[in-house]
Amino acid sequence: AQSVSQHNHHVILSEAASLELGCNYSYGGTVNLFWYVQYPGQHLQLLLKYFSGDPLVKGIKGFEAEFIKSKFSFNLRKPSVQWSDTAEYFCAVNSGYSTLTFGKGTMLLVSP
Amino acid sequence: GAGVSQTPSNKVTEKGKYVELRCDPISGHTALYWYRQSLGQGPEFLIYFQGTGAADDSGLPNDRFFAVRPEGSVSTLKIQRTERGDSAVYLCASSWDSSYNEQFFGPGTRLTVL
Numbered sequence: 001a002q003s004v005s006q007h008n009h010h011v012i013l014s015e016a017a018s019l020e021l022g023c024n025y026s027y028g029g030t031v032n033l034f035w036y037v038q039y040p041g042q043h044l045q046l047l048l049k050y051f052s053g054d055p056l057v058k059g060i061k062g063f064e065a066e067f068i069k070s071k072f073s074f075n076l077r078k079p080s081v082q083w084s085d086t087a088e089y090f091c092a093v094n095s096g097y098s099t100l101t102f103g104k105g106t107m108l109l110v111s112p
Numbered sequence: 113g114a115g116v117s118q119t120p121s122n123k124v125t126e127k128g129k130y131v132e133l134r135c136d137p138i139s140g141h142t143a144l145y146w147y148r149q150s151l152g153q154g155p156e157f158l159i160y161f162q163g164t165g166a167a168d169d170s171g172l173p174n175d176r177f178f179a180v181r182p183e184g185s186v187s188t189l190k191i192q193r194t195e196r197g198d199s200a201v202y203l204c205a206s207s208w209d210s211s212y213n214e215q216f217f218g219p220g221t222r223l224t225v226l
Contacts, residue, residue: 004154036217043115044155044203044217090154098143098207099168100215102154 023091137206
C-alpha cells in the first residue's frame, strides 16, 4: 500500500519568507504526484501536479515542486510567501490506481 | 461551468439514524470519488465510480456504508446506523475518467453524529 508523509503539521512564516513543505511517499513504482491547497472556507484546489517529464513542476501562484525519485520526495516551494498563501496544503499520490492517497496536511500561517 | 456540488453542506444527526449525502459532479466527468476527512487528517478514499459501476469500494469502512450512482452522474453516499465515529467531512470529487486525471473536489458535507 502506498502512503504519504508530510513532515510539518504547522508552519508559521512572515510575509516574504521562503517556503518549503516536505512530502515523502512510499511506493516503488511509477507515481503521479499532486499538491492540493485548501484556503480558509474553500474547497480543495489543485496547486500543481507531476505526471512525467521535467521533475521541476511549476504551479499556480508562484508555487513549484521538485520530484526527486531517489528520495521518494515531492517538496513544495515558494520563494516569497504572501499573507494570502495562508491555507492548508496536502500532498497526494496515485500509482496505478485512480484514487488519491493524501498526506495529513500542513497548515501554513503567513503573518503580515 | 459549475464545479462539483454537494448537499447538504452540513448534516447533524443522532446516533443510529440513517443519512444520505449527495454529490453532483462536473458535467461530462465519468469518474466520481468519495473521500472522508477527519479532523487533523488528510482525505481518505472511500469508493470510486467509473460510470454507473463502483470500480473500487475498498475504502468503505464497513457494510453500514454504501454508495450508488444509478445514471452515471449524481451519486449518493448512504450511511446506516450512524455512529459518533462517522463524524467527518465527506468529500466528493470527479474527473474526466479514471486514468491519471486531475480530480476536482466539491465543498464537502460536514456530518456530525451526536
